[in-house]
Amino acid sequence: MRDNTLKYVLVLPAVLVVFATAIWPLMESARLSATVGRLNRPGSLDQYIGLENYTWAFFEEPSFWNSVWVTGVYTLLTVGLTTLLALGLALLLAPGGRLRSGVQTLLILPFAMSPALIGVSFRFMFNPEFGLFDAFFGVVMPPLADVSWLADPTLAFAVCVMADVWGWIPFLTLVLIGGLASIPQDTIEAAQVDGASGWRVFRDITLPQLGPVLAVVIILKSIFSLKTFDQIFMLTNGGPGTATQTLSHYIYFNGMKYGQIGYAASVAWLMVIPMILLTYLYAKYVFRKN
Amino acid sequence: MAEVILKNLSKRWGDFVGVDNQSLDIHDKEFLVLLGPSGCGKTTTMRMIAGLEEPTSGEIWIGERQVNDDLPKDRDVAMVFQNYGLYPHMTIFDNIAYPLKVRGTPKAEIRPRVERAAAQVELTQFLDRKPKALSGGQRQRVALARAIVRTPKVFLMDEPLSNLDAKLRVTMRAELKHLSRELKVTTVYVTHDQIEAMTLADRVAVMKHGIIQQLGTPDEIYNDPANLFVAGFIGSPAMNLVRGRIEGGQFLTEDGVKLSPIASEDRSEVVLGVRADDINVHEAGEGDIDAPIYAFENTGEASFLTVEWGDQRVIARGDRHLRKDQDDVVGLSLNPDHLYLFDPNTEKRIRL
Numbered sequence: 001m002r003d004n005t006l007k008y009v010l011v012l013p014a015v016l017v018v019f020a021t022a023i024w025p026l027m028e029s030a031r032l033s034a035t036v037g038r039l040n041r042p043g044s045l046d047q048y049i050g051l052e053n054y055t056w057a058f059f060e061e062p063s064f065w066n067s068v069w070v071t072g073v074y075t076l077l078t079v080g081l082t083t084l085l086a087l088g089l090a091l092l093l094a095p096g097g098r099l100r101s102g103v104q105t106l107l108i109l110p111f112a113m114s115p116a117l118i119g120v121s122f123r124f125m126f127n128p129e130f131g132l133f134d135a136f137f138g139v140v141m142p143p144l145a146d147v148s149w150l151a152d153p154t155l156a157f158a159v160c161v162m163a164d165v166w167g168w169i170p171f172l173t174l175v176l177i178g179g180l181a182s183i184p185q186d187t188i189e190a191a192q193v194d195g196a197s198g199w200r201v202f203r204d205i206t207l208p209q210l211g212p213v214l215a216v217v218i219i220l221k222s223i224f225s226l227k228t229f230d231q232i233f234m235l236t237n238g239g240p241g242t243a244t245q246t247l248s249h250y251i252y253f254n255g256m257k258y259g260q261i262g263y264a265a266s267v268a269w270l271m272v273i274p275m276i277l278l279t280y281l282y283a284k285y286v287f288r289k290n
Numbered sequence: 291m292a293e294v295i296l297k298n299l300s301k302r303w304g305d306f307v308g309v310d311n312q313s314l315d316i317h318d319k320e321f322l323v324l325l326g327p328s329g330c331g332k333t334t335t336m337r338m339i340a341g342l343e344e345p346t347s348g349e350i351w352i353g354e355r356q357v358n359d360d361l362p363k364d365r366d367v368a369m370v371f372q373n374y375g376l377y378p379h380m381t382i383f384d385n386i387a388y389p390l391k392v393r394g395t396p397k398a399e400i401r402p403r404v405e406r407a408a409a410q411v412e413l414t415q416f417l418d419r420k421p422k423a424l425s426g427g428q429r430q431r432v433a434l435a436r437a438i439v440r441t442p443k444v445f446l447m448d449e450p451l452s453n454l455d456a457k458l459r460v461t462m463r464a465e466l467k468h469l470s471r472e473l474k475v476t477t478v479y480v481t482h483d484q485i486e487a488m489t490l491a492d493r494v495a496v497m498k499h500g501i502i503q504q505l506g507t508p509d510e511i512y513n514d515p516a517n518l519f520v521a522g523f524i525g526s527p528a529m530n531l532v533r534g535r536i537e538g539g540q541f542l543t544e545d546g547v548k549l550s551p552i553a554s555e556d557r558s559e560v561v562l563g564v565r566a567d568d569i570n571v572h573e574a575g576e577g578d579i580d581a582p583i584y585a586f587e588n589t590g591e592a593s594f595l596t597v598e599w600g601d602q603r604v605i606a607r608g609d610r611h612l613r614k615d616q617d618d619v620v621g622l623s624l625n626p627d628h629l630y631l632f633d634p635n636t637e638k639r640i641r642l
Contacts, residue, residue: 184373
């Protein structure tokens with residue numbers, strides 16, 4: 001066999017796997033989004049209705065817009081908070097930073113936990129009867145002890161954000177520590193001697209040089225926040241009501257629980273739009289030419 | 291403009307001693323070179339003056355002020371780094387302007403001052419570029435321009451030429467010397483290159499193991515070395531150091547080769563120092579001693595003969611027209627006015 005042919009043969013298995021697990025389901029979901037697609041109605045998976053599912057989501061379903069809103073706020077808050085806190089920690093933990101050593105190892109622990117597990121543990125911690133927070137506030141601030149954290153829409157949302165930020169900080173911190181370590185130390189020292197205060201060194205020298213890494217971190221985290229599912233599912237299951245129902249959760253509910261697979265597929269495709277945009281930006285930063 | 295005074299300055303990291311209780315007065319407008327091999331504490335000393343390293347003990351004075359507790363930004367020094375330390379995301383103009391900007395210089399004043407500094411280092415046409423678009427020599431000039439754009443009390447230069455290729459280094463060295471004579475600002479310059487030290491310095495401090503071995507003008511360091519280390523470190527080729535003894539006013543090498551009359555009492559253990567320049571080369575039989583040639587090297591501007599005295603080899607410098615071959619025998623005589631004796635145990639100079 002010629003080398004030229006051989007190389008295609010060698011790649012073929014991988015291409016087939018990708019096709020079967022990614023491309024085909026993607027195309028199938030696109031097809032389903034144009035059908036009535038009720039799991040409990042035989043034949044409806046081939047009953048085409050054009051873009052009706054999409055217009056339904058846009059114009060007839062306030063719960064869709066609720067999920068868009070929840071997902072948007074959730075993404076903004078988790079990305080913002082995680083990035084800021086991770087940056088602060090990275091500055092403290094980076095070579096030449098003020099902490100370091102053993103703390104770094106300790107910090108990675110939350111990242112070793114699966115999101116679903118984080119969801120369950122936070123649910124237990126915020127349990128109003130036997131939760132950790134109940135016990136803690138019972139001693140420190142009794143009025144807060146009996147608050148049903150997960151029953152209040154705003155508080156439940158805040159708990160979701162908190163759990164996510166807690167789980168993601170380690171990874172982003174590690175990435176940012178790497179970014180900080182790659183900044184030449186002498187540019188920072190040069191700025192110090194040139195007369196810059198600590199804050200100005202950070203703003204004028206450190207931050208601009210960290211820029212590309214920071215952009216990658218923000219984009220990556222945005223993607224992960226947008227598609228958050230497991231944690232929410234375990235922690236609040238979208239509730240109370242639909243106060244914490246993100247789009248992924250909304251899609252799951254409509255598709256799996258209500259059997260409206262066609263409608264769920266169309267919402268999933270609506271989510272693809274911001275995802276493609278973010279993926280494009282990500283690729284641009286990661287593979288950018290120097 | 292200011293003098294820099296170091297009083298009993300030490301820097302230790304655990305058991306490791308970087309700088310060991312050193313005192314040094316650097317005069318106003320002086321160009322002082324800290325010279326020594328890597329790890330001798332010269333860069334640490336400079337970084338302590340800059341405020342980038344905190345002394346373990348001792349005092350640092352710049353002008354009338356003790357600066358130990360001052361941040362680098364408050365010490366009014368300018369520094370040129372070995373790797374230039376340019377800000378990669380800023381244009382050359384912004385790089386040079388940065389010290390002015392952070393010190394709140396009025397905007398209208400910044401442009402003319404940056405342009406003047408750039409002109410002094412011949413960079414005017416590159417002001418809009420980023421550092422990565424410049425060659426090593428040009429980056430070095432940017433670092434220099436960033437230092438001279440203000441008039442700091444002290445210039446600190448940390449091996450500024452060591453990343454340049456050999457030819458460029460010679461050119462930049464001359465430019466640096468010219469510039470420093472024009473600016474007349476107290477300068478501390480760190481290098482491991484003794485030629486740079488000799489050519490640039492008003493005074494040189496030769497360091498080893500965190501201790502200043504000798505402080506003096508280039509002439510003093512070259513012609514009057516205080517110990518074996520300084521003698522062996524300064525000069526190219528390095529000073530010949532021959533182990534031997536003195537008997538009846540004669541220096542004999544370890545294996546008993548009679549070398550040269552010398553005005554000293556008898557000593558059983560001594561090291562004789564003589565520079566290649568101070569060994570005269572003659573035809574065989576015409577010098578004080580005949581020796582076989584181990585290697586003959588012609589550099590164009592001179593010829594260097596490595597000869598064997600017993601087991602020890604020494605280098606003599608001959609006329610540039612001299613042509614000899616390996617294993618030829620030549621006559622050698624030592625210039626009696628430029629012989630140095632050292633105690634091999636204390637490594638100190640024995641004054642004659």
